[in-house]
Amino acid sequence: MDKSRKNTWSIDQARELYGIHRWGLRYFDINQTGKVTVAPLKEQGAGIAIVDVVKEALDQGLHFPMLIRFQDLLRNRVERINQAFAEALAEAKYGNCYRGVYPIKVNQLREVVEEILDAGQPFHLGLEVGSKPELHAALAFHEDPESLIICNGYKDHHFIKTALLGRKLGKKIILVVEKVEELRDIIAAARKMKVEPLVGLRVRLMSGGQGKWEKSGGEDAKFGLSTLDILEASRTLREAGLAHCLKLVHFHVGSQIPDILTIKKAVREGAMFYAKLTKLGHKLEYLDVGGGLGVDYDGSRTTFHSSINYSLNEYARDVIYNIMDICDAEGVAHPVVVTESGRALVAHHSVLVVETFGNIKRAQIEDKPKKPSLKHKLVDDAWYSYTHINESNPLEAYHDAQLCKSDVQTHFELGLIGLEVKAEVERIFWLVGRKVLECFRGAEYVPDEIVELQNKYSDQYLCNFSVFQSLLDHWGFGQLFPIMPLHRLDEEPRRRGTLADITCDSDGVVSKFINLYEEGVDTLPLHELNGQPYYLGVFMTGAYQDIMGDLHNLFGRVNEAHVFLDEDEEAGYYIEETIEGTTMEKVLALVQYSENDLARKMKRQFDRAIKEDRLRPNEAMRMLNEYTRGLKGYTYLDL
Numbered sequence: 001m002d003k004s005r006k007n008t009w010s011i012d013q014a015r016e017l018y019g020i021h022r023w024g025l026r027y028f029d030i031n032q033t034g035k036v037t038v039a040p041l042k043e044q045g046a047g048i049a050i051v052d053v054v055k056e057a058l059d060q061g062l063h064f065p066m067l068i069r070f071q072d073l074l075r076n077r078v079e080r081i082n083q084a085f086a087e088a089l090a091e092a093k094y095g096n097c098y099r100g101v102y103p104i105k106v107n108q109l110r111e112v113v114e115e116i117l118d119a120g121q122p123f124h125l126g127l128e129v130g131s132k133p134e135l136h137a138a139l140a141f142h143e144d145p146e147s148l149i150i151c152n153g154y155k156d157h158h159f160i161k162t163a164l165l166g167r168k169l170g171k172k173i174i175l176v177v178e179k180v181e182e183l184r185d186i187i188a189a190a191r192k193m194k195v196e197p198l199v200g201l202r203v204r205l206m207s208g209g210q211g212k213w214e215k216s217g218g219e220d221a222k223f224g225l226s227t228l229d230i231l232e233a234s235r236t237l238r239e240a241g242l243a244h245c246l247k248l249v250h251f252h253v254g255s256q257i258p259d260i261l262t263i264k265k266a267v268r269e270g271a272m273f274y275a276k277l278t279k280l281g282h283k284l285e286y287l288d289v290g291g292g293l294g295v296d297y298d299g300s301r302t303t304f305h306s307s308i309n310y311s312l313n314e315y316a317r318d319v320i321y322n323i324m325d326i327c328d329a330e331g332v333a334h335p336v337v338v339t340e341s342g343r344a345l346v347a348h349h350s351v352l353v354v355e356t357f358g359n360i361k362r363a364q365i366e367d368k369p370k371k372p373s374l375k376h377k378l379v380d381d382a383w384y385s386y387t388h389i390n391e392s393n394p395l396e397a398y399h400d401a402q403l404c405k406s407d408v409q410t411h412f413e414l415g416l417i418g419l420e421v422k423a424e425v426e427r428i429f430w431l432v433g434r435k436v437l438e439c440f441r442g443a444e445y446v447p448d449e450i451v452e453l454q455n456k457y458s459d460q461y462l463c464n465f466s467v468f469q470s471l472l473d474h475w476g477f478g479q480l481f482p483i484m485p486l487h488r489l490d491e492e493p494r495r496r497g498t499l500a501d502i503t504c505d506s507d508g509v510v511s512k513f514i515n516l517y518e519e520g521v522d523t524l525p526l527h528e529l530n531g532q533p534y535y536l537g538v539f540m541t542g543a544y545q546d547i548m549g550d551l552h553n554l555f556g557r558v559n560e561a562h563v564f565l566d567e568d569e570e571a572g573y574y575i576e577e578t579i580e581g582t583t584m585e586k587v588l589a590l591v592q593y594s595e596n597d598l599a600r601k602m603k604r605q606f607d608r609a610i611k612e613d614r615l616r617p618n619e620a621m622r623m624l625n626e627y628t629r630g631l632k633g634y635t636y637l638d639l
Contacts, residue, residue: 009492017493017525018484019516022299027073027348028539034490036537038351040072045565046572051487053563053575054353054535060578062559063634064355065465067546069562071576074112074349074542075119081293081312081341082123088316094324095334101150103128103291104138106342106543111562111577116345117141126172128152128340132159139166139173148338149173150288152202152223152250155182160189167195174286176200176250178223183233187240200248200288201225201233203273205266224251230273234280246282248338249274252290256343258303260310260318263292267322274323275330288338289319295347297480297540298514306480306514312344343543350542352470352558353486356534357639359497360460369431376421378408382428386435394439395447401432433457458523459497460509463536464637467501467508468552473544475507480514482539488527496523499536502637503553551590556582556635585631599628 011030015021020028026042035049053068085098102116104127117125126147127138138149139162149171151163155178166173175197177183183199190197204224225233237243251273253266267289274287293315294308303309310318319337327334369386372379385400408425411417433453440446473479485493499510512520527534549557560579565572585595606620615623 009490011490013492014489019299019482019514020484022301022516023296023482023514023539024299025296025348030489032490034488036484036486036489038070038073040070040349040565041076045072046567048563048565048571048573050351050353050537051535052571053561053573054486056571056575057559057561057578060561060575062561062578062580063636063638064353064559065463065470065636066353066559066561067470067541068351068353069111069542069560070349070351071111071115071562072565074115074346077345077348078116078119078123078125081316081344082120082125084312084316085320085337085339087313088320091317092320092324094320094337096336098337098339099124099126099148099286100339100341101126101128101148101288102345103130103340103342104134105130105547107346107546108134108137109546110137112346112542112546113137113141117144120147126150128342132156132162135159135162139169139171142166142171145170145172147172148286150200150248150250150338150340151175152178154178155185157185157189160186161193164189164193164195164197167197168193172198174198174200174248176202176248176288177225177233178202180225180229180232180236183236187236187242190242196242197245198247199237199242199245200250200286201230201246201277202250202252203230203270205251205253205269230277234277234282237282243281244283246277247284248286248288249277249284249335250288250290250338252340253292255291256294256305256308257292258294258305258308260308260314263310263315264318264322266292267319268326271323271326272330274335275327275332278332279330285336286338287323287335288340289323291340291342293339293341293344295343295540295543297482298516298520299482300514300516304519305478306519346542347540348542350540350546352465352538352541352545354463354465354499354536354538355639356461356463356529356536357637358462359495359529360462360500362456362459372424372428374420374424376417376424378404378411378417378421379424379428382408382425382432386428386432389432389435389439391439394436395450397432398436398450398453401429405429430457454496455522457496459495459526460500461497461526461536463499463501464639465501465558466503466549466552466555466636467510468503468505469549469555470541470558471510471538471545472548472550474510474512478512478520480512480520481541482514483510483524483536484539485527486535486537488534491527493525493527495526495528497526498523503555505552508552551587554584554587554591554635556587558636559634581634581636583632584635587635588631595628595631598631599624602627 014030029037031037035051037047037049039047124147128150129135129138130153142149163173163175175186186197202224237246251270257263278284296308297306300307382404385397389397408422412422440450467475501508513524515521559581561575562577563573564576566574606624609615610617610620
């Protein structure tokens with residue numbers, strides 16, 4: 001790199017370029033050596049260079065891609081959300097308390113759930129489940145008699161019976177009714193087991209959701225009871241002598257709600273249902289406002305689908321104030337406020353680290369362009385366009401170059417020119433484009449075709465990971481995640497690129513990235529590869545991505561390293577646990593391929609090759625052993 005260029009680049013420019021000071025929430029930053037750091041406890045604890053953790057994980061035998069979990073950051077998020085509600089309750093002089101529950105569907109991994117429950121003990125943090133497997137896990141790990149287990153989703157007899165077992169153990173486990181038939185089943189099962197159920201009703205709000213998950217709420221939502229259903233449920237409970245068992249009103253307006261106005265409106269409507277049901281004689285205790293607390297992935301603080309226009313404190317204050325306002329107006333006691341904030345709890349603690357192993361360049365950068373030695377009219381025309389670019393005619397010059405490029409393609413298809421002429425005109429076209437872009441640098445207005453030209457100069461950086469396994473929401477919903485190099489940020493990134501994974505699918509790319517002023521840009525600023533390892537971090541992947549990945553191309557779960565701060569350690573931290581990713585034998589077993597059966601079939605083929613004199617016995621057995629050893633290996637590339 002040109003030293004004078006490097007001297008004009010600063011760490012502050014790197015912070016601005018990647019927006020880390022906006023979306024990082026002071027958890028993430030860049031140090032003076034150009035490395036991305038993480039401070040899991042913000043100003044209350046030490047900062048760690050993530051590449052140092054990567055190198056230690058490599059020394060312990062992990063390979064890329066790898067997921068690094070900062071467990072102290074996870075604990076900090078639990079504390080931060082509970083503190084925000086404690087402050088909101090005190091400020092409003094609210095007449096009750098707050099009880100958060102963690103929806104384990106957001107990340108069901110045992111290590112995550114254990115850490116959250118441990119950090120949440122002082123706040124009586126509970127769990128939310130939506131399936132029988134989740135319920136079984138929650139019952140085993142739930143030990144705090146003051147915390148809740150909220151059971152959402154459709155339920156069969158076994159689901160209901162298992163939940164009532166929890167009631168037998170003295171747990172505050174609330175069965176949220178999604179349809180009236182479920183309530184009748186709950187009543188029948190409770191009578192048979194001789195236990196009083198705790199019942200909740202999920203109301204279907206008229207207030208719709210917003211963003212990628214807007215269909216989670218509103219009149220056409222998948223779950224929830226209509227007003228008529230609610231009255232029937234109330235009547236059913238009274239007739240069964242269980243009106244006092246209705247303890248909770250629940251609603252859910254959607255995940256990742258970008259606009260606080262949507263949340264305010266939904267909370268007021270939900271609080272009104274709570275007040276009216278209380279007036280019908282039910283001894284309600286809890287109002288569950290569901291999920292929706294979003295994460296500002298791009299740092300823009302807007303209503304973009306990858307952002308939010310509110311802070312955590314504003315969210316807590318608005319939830320508390322609007323519930324209190326409705327209840328006071330209706331003359332009913334303030335309920336215990338319950339939220340199911342999963343994304344905001346776990347998103348930040350997990351960073352996916354991928355290694356680039358090459359890039360496909362669409363345009364070579366020539367610091368000193370050479371005059372063509374090849375004589376041909378098409379080449380001369382293209383070179384003329386390049387040499388006559390000035391501040392007054394960049395767009396015209398670009399149009400001329402486009403015509404030259406089109407003409408050379410036509411001549412080539414007709415067999416009138418050879419590869420040499422075609423290659424030379426295309427080289428000059430990229431030179432023209434680069435010079436044209438320089439003319440528009442810093443301009444107040446840039447034509448759309450010049451913006452498209454900028455994208456033409458992007459490279460494909462080849463990365464050892466699977467979009468379908470590790471970033472499923474990006475592929476499925478267009479969810480944007482902060483992505484940036486983990487090092488070399490004291491150097492100016494002079495190239496732009498997209499990220500291509502190692503699957504054999506054209507959709508296996510990341511080609512939309514966060515940007516402050518618009519909902520995603522097509523390329524990411526990156527450095528020229530220099531023969532040394534180049535690591536990229538994908539941030540805020542802790543919610544859903546860990547658990548929802550599929551098996552496209554049979555790439556399995558990635559390696560993990562779990563990191564804790566420790567001031568007694570020389571580095572200020574230690575890797576508490578490493579978890580190896582899925583091996584080939586395990587991922588094949590998930591799609592019904594037995595390791596023994598595969599080895600047996602291969603042995604038959606090697607035996608046949610020996611009989612046909614195509615392989616010698618020692619060679620054949622050596623190759624068979626290599627095949628069977630390979631089944632024990634990691635599914636990703638070993639670079």
